[in-house]
Amino acid sequence: MSDINKTFEHYRTEFPHYCEIIETLQEIHLLREKRSALRQENFFSLKRADAIQKLKNGQPFINLQKDLPHSRESEQYFLTLLSITEKDHPGATAELHKAITIDENAYRDLVTELFRKEINPSQNDKQRILNIDEKADNLDLIPLLLHESLKPFFSQLTENLKDVISNSGWSQGSCPVCARPADLSLIREEEGKRSLFCLQCDCDWPYKRMQCPSCGEEDQQKLSYFTLGDTDDKDTRYRVNICRQCKSYIKNIDTRKGLTEINPEIENMVTLHLDLQAKKEGFQ
Numbered sequence: 001m002s003d004i005n006k007t008f009e010h011y012r013t014e015f016p017h018y019c020e021i022i023e024t025l026q027e028i029h030l031l032r033e034k035r036s037a038l039r040q041e042n043f044f045s046l047k048r049a050d051a052i053q054k055l056k057n058g059q060p061f062i063n064l065q066k067d068l069p070h071s072r073e074s075e076q077y078f079l080t081l082l083s084i085t086e087k088d089h090p091g092a093t094a095e096l097h098k099a100i101t102i103d104e105n106a107y108r109d110l111v112t113e114l115f116r117k118e119i120n121p122s123q124n125d126k127q128r129i130l131n132i133d134e135k136a137d138n139l140d141l142i143p144l145l146l147h148e149s150l151k152p153f154f155s156q157l158t159e160n161l162k163d164v165i166s167n168s169g170w171s172q173g174s175c176p177v178c179a180r181p182a183d184l185s186l187i188r189e190e191e192g193k194r195s196l197f198c199l200q201c202d203c204d205w206p207y208k209r210m211q212c213p214s215c216g217e218e219d220q221q222k223l224s225y226f227t228l229g230d231t232d233d234k235d236t237r238y239r240v241n242i243c244r245q246c247k248s249y250i251k252n253i254d255t256r257k258g259l260t261e262i263n264p265e266i267e268n269m270v271t272l273h274l275d276l277q278a279k280k281e282g283f284q
């Protein structure tokens, strides 16, 4: 069994409740591997010197509202990924497939709208996020697949410009590559240093241990956290950091407990109950 399959196996055993979504991630992984042979080096055509300058000015590498290339590569990959929703929703999948094939702007519109909502959510968007379906089983796969359709390109960009990112001293709560808010907070190494992680770009960057990534609050009276379940290792590994100033939350994973090599993508999914709890308590 390959390493990644072992990892999937491990998570399936440890989190049987999330078996279905872990299987979906494994399907995505297989399709990602197939397409990685076609990897395009510079999908976003961002020059190194410009990348350095952008971070210096406090701007992320890519602003998808402006910088989404006209290349059909990510769109083609998205159409391939749609095969994953086919077995459960054949009608809706066929319709979406057709819409994208006919209308050359359809895929582009879906992607820009998704990023706009995440980067600049309106009151309406926030309301919708709060009304999230309580069952993780009803997880809407389309946003996940849209993100995945761009992942190989973002993650390649992160890989190519790793040194630029780490030399920049980027200290914002949003991703230096794609501008989205950080997805996860990770505690690594013995000293317990904290970093933020973006699932879109596989990018992580250091962040202050006691600061809210969403509004920058550092007042410890306003920052807190909760955990769920007992105090065994599996539960204390996961925390939800909350900020009473801006009512935001972020899941925190202590990577010193549990697996030596964690997979942030799977970790994010097997902790969906924490998202639900945080949202129930009015955080977003």
Ligand SMILES: [Zn+2]
Binding pocket: 175, 176, 177, 178, 179, 180, 198, 199, 200, 201, 202, 203
């Ligand atoms: Zn990112």
Ligand SMILES: [Zn+2]
Binding pocket: 212, 213, 214, 215, 216, 217, 243, 244, 245, 246, 247, 248
């Ligand atoms: Zn905050």
